[in-house]
Amino acid sequence: MQIIYFDNAATSWPKPKAMIKSMADFNANVGANPGRSGHRLSVEAARIIFNTREIIASLLGSGDPLSIVFTRNATESINTAVRGLLQSGDHVITSGMEHNSVMRPLRAMEKQGIELSVVECSAAGSLSPDDVAFAIKKNTRMIIMTHASNVTGAIMPISDIARIAYDKGIIFCVDAAQTAGSVPINVIKNNIDILFFTGHKSLYGPQGTGGFYIRKGVDTMMEPLERGGTGSRSEFEEHPDFMPDRFESGTPNTIGIAGLCAGATFVSAMGVDAIRKKEIALTELFLDGIQQFKGVKIYGNMDPAKRTAVVSFTIDGQSPSDISLKLDEKYTIMSRPGLHCAPSAHRTIGTFPEGTVRFSFGVFTTELEINIAIKAIETICRESTNK
């Protein structure tokens, strides 16, 4: 049976062939440490990384490739910003729909004297910009929030919140782990100070890649998470203060970044708008298909244009983990049950602690696969009512 992979919000799969080839080519033909030596292979490795900065910068709407920093993943990027910008006495605002990648670093900083406000979202998982404005205090230093929930797919009103933050001189950070590459985004037009991305989801790169965009001027305010070798200013024992070396120490994941370069190039060639359109259509097909089944409950906004290609649902009388196991064993459909590393989001939508079953589609998802899944869910629902 053909595998039907509906877990793209955890990591996208399959990957573009060009991405796999790019990594193999790097290992076979380049292999060197980027920018650490003057020879042609070292320069070529550094060139691959620079090209990747360029394509990511262009996908995010930044004109400056050196505004892009590479890290292991969005989590490392978020930790860099939270720990590098906040000090005891600072107030931070986040939303009630966050992933643990945002919530846990903030909770840890709370113990070190930062003050945290978690702005509640509606039961459908939507956030009101007015509520965010209302939470602002004199000492609010940062608003940090997801661009789209990994549980319900709800797309947050980031441009409205960016405007509020900008007017008050508050640093605005956006977690785009679920959206970079699949939902149009422009860091300049949307007044985003820092945008965290992951390479292995909608940018179709490999796991172990990610990074952040940071606005000029904000970079110098932020302390790096780590310091070390950069290949630059080697005669000094102090870490360089310029971008991107300020936030990049040690040998990078060049082979991963080579894959990310090909993944991002694939996304760019297809076009984020076209990808978005395709994913909206797939999500709509699925929502329309399962919403009439008795016992099925879908969470979040039913308008596919207001969510990413993520659908969380439950079926009365069956636990999410049982449904997910059935989908895997009987139908070879890969889904993700449970809390999706986002307990506060599940509390918001009322599914804590059982969680939901989550389907998440990608550019390689087909209508046929969705129709097979709809039939599978219909059968599983019937099993529930026959009990």
Add this chain to the structure above:
Amino acid sequence: MSGTSSRYFIALFDSVSHVLQSEKLLKKAGVSHKIVPVPREISSECGVCIRFLPEHRDDVENALAGKVDKFEIRQL
């Protein structure tokens, strides 16, 4: 090529990222150049620099000025 290195100029940058940013700008402007290790006698800002012939000095400056954060041109 006379073989004497004194015929060359070099442009020095903060990091290899800046060198590669400049390489793109020079390629776009059609200015011939070569990425080489920073000569030992020059204080090293990074592992590599951009070498070019004296007659291209103005072209290099024009291609990079205002587009690359910081660079320094020196005669070898």
